Amino acid sequence: MSEGIVTLNEANFNAELGKATLPVLVDFWASWCGPCQMMAPVLEQIAVEFNGRLVVGKLNVDENQPTAGKYGVMSIPTLIVFKNGTEATRFSGYRPQEELSRLLNQAL
Numbered sequence: 641m642s643e644g645i646v647t648l649n650e651a652n653f654n655a656e657l658g659k660a661t662l663p664v665l666v667d668f669w670a671s672w673c674g675p676c677q678m679m680a681p682v683l684e685q686i687a688v689e690f691n692g693r694l695v696v697g698k699l700n701v702d703e704n705q706p707t708a709g710k711y712g713v714m715s716i717p718t719l720i721v722f723k724n725g726t727e728a729t730r731f732s733g734y735r736p737q738e739e740l741s742r743l744l745n746q747a748l
Contacts, residue, residue, distance in 0.1 A: 644687030646697040650704050656697060657725045663748055664695045668711070668718040670702050675734040676717045682737045689741060693748060694721075721747050 648656060648666060657664055667683055669676035687696040701708040701716055711720060711727065720730040721744070729747045731740070 644691065644696060645683060646695060648697040648699040650707055653707050657722050660695050662693060662695050664697055664722045666720050666722065667698045668701050668708055668713045669698055669716055670700060673716050678734050679717045682740060685737050686740060690744060694744065
């Protein structure tokens with residue numbers, strides 16, 4: 641995983657969102673999910689493009705089912721933007737880098 645992307649799990653999810661001074665984009669994904677694998681390089685580009693404006697994190701739904709359930713993640717990939725620890729917006733499914741950048745610029 642890219643050094644600009646935070647690995648999230650049950651143990652650190654609330655702490656990472658709580659300490660974040662920037663909005664946090666969380667990618668809810670799984671290793672067997674094709675569209676999730678397609679999102680990985682897009683998220684690496686987003687982490688670079690939005691450096692200093694957004695924190696990018698990834699949460700494996702298979703390994704962290706309670707957190708995925710808490711946020712009602714029913715399909716993956718699901719991307720949720722949290723501001724001040726609260727969900728601000730979400731996107732489901734694969735998004736090309738240009739589209740995701742545009743959507744994030746609107747959301748931030």
